[in-house]
Amino acid sequence: MALFTLEDVKFSSRGKEIIKGISLKIEPKTVTCLAGKSGCGKSTLLKLISGILVPSGGRVLYKKNDIQMMSNARNRVFRRECGFVFQDSALWSNQDIMQNLNLPLQTANPSMSLEKRMKRIHDVCALVKYERAMNLRPVDLSMGEQKKIAFARALINKPSVLFLDECTESLDRKSGAIIVDLIQDFIAKGNTVIYVSHSSNFVNAMGGSSLVIEEGLLSE
Numbered sequence: 001m002a003l004f005t006l007e008d009v010k011f012s013s014r015g016k017e018i019i020k021g022i023s024l025k026i027e028p029k030t031v032t033c034l035a036g037k038s039g040c041g042k043s044t045l046l047k048l049i050s051g052i053l054v055p056s057g058g059r060v061l062y063k064k065n066d067i068q069m070m071s072n073a074r075n076r077v078f079r080r081e082c083g084f085v086f087q088d089s090a091l092w093s094n095q096d097i098m099q100n101l102n103l104p105l106q107t108a109n110p111s112m113s114l115e116k117r118m119k120r121i122h123d124v125c126a127l128v129k130y131e132r133a134m135n136l137r138p139v140d141l142s143m144g145e146q147k148k149i150a151f152a153r154a155l156i157n158k159p160s161v162l163f164l165d166e167c168t169e170s171l172d173r174k175s176g177a178i179i180v181d182l183i184q185d186f187i188a189k190g191n192t193v194i195y196v197s198h199s200s201n202f203v204n205a206m207g208g209s210s211l212v213i214e215e216g217l218l219s220e
């Protein structure tokens with residue numbers, strides 16, 4: 001059974017058709033790269049597959065269920081199973097780093113004890129080697145430090161699917177290599193990765209198959 005199925009998915013915003021009818025399947029335990037020129041619609045497609053954007057036409061299925069029609073309970077499970085790193089990190093600017101990591105954890109696991117949550121937050125920060133204070137706000141961090149926290153947030157609920165939009169952009173070589181190792185480990189455990197990257201080093205390290213987008217359509 002395909003993990004994600006897109007059926008003639010379209011997306012328009014402010015009178016512009018950005019995704020013009022894309023159908024595809026993503027199998028579990030695979031690595032998929034969305035490639036194409038700047039502005040072709042990669043980030044938009046990543047957000048459509050992950051249910052962050054609502055298609056203006058067609059549908060996106062996760063394990064045969066239309067994401068937009070899921071019950072709240074099923075949607076919660078779907079959200080917990082998927083981690084997302086945004087191209088611009090998109091941390092909550094009015095919350096400190098602790099809250100940026102705690103909010104998605106607590107939302108997905110309302111009954112988890114404070115002690116367990118603090119341990120999980122500490123563990124993901126150690127994984128990405130975030131070593132600064134937890135009471136800083138995103139604006140106090142460099143772009144690269146924000147990317148580390150964005151990646152930690154994507155891992156916080158132990159997902160089985162990672163959506164990564166330029167997840168090593170702004171990172172120095174060493175920090176980038178740490179993230180690549182974490183992703184390779186995630187893939188080796190039989191999880192699924194769908195990513196966008198302009199870095200050929202990153203693409204070579206990830207492997208998997210590529211889908212090329214040209215002006216909102218899959219190119220042949």
Ligand SMILES: Nc1ncnc2c1ncn2[C@@H]1O[C@H](COP(=O)(O)OP(=O)(O)OP(=O)(O)O)[C@@H](O)[C@H]1O
Pocket residue numbers: 013014016018036037038039040041042043044045087
């Ligand atoms: N909400 C929106 N409303 C209007 N236009 C949008 C919206 N989101 C994206 N666009 C436009 O849609 C096009 C595709 O944007 P998208 O961010 O998906 O491109 P991309 O392939 O990720 O580019 P890059 O490689 O530069 O990140 C761009 O021309 C962008 O300006």
Ligand SMILES: [Mg+2]
Pocket residue numbers: 042043044087165196
């Ligand atoms: Mg983009």
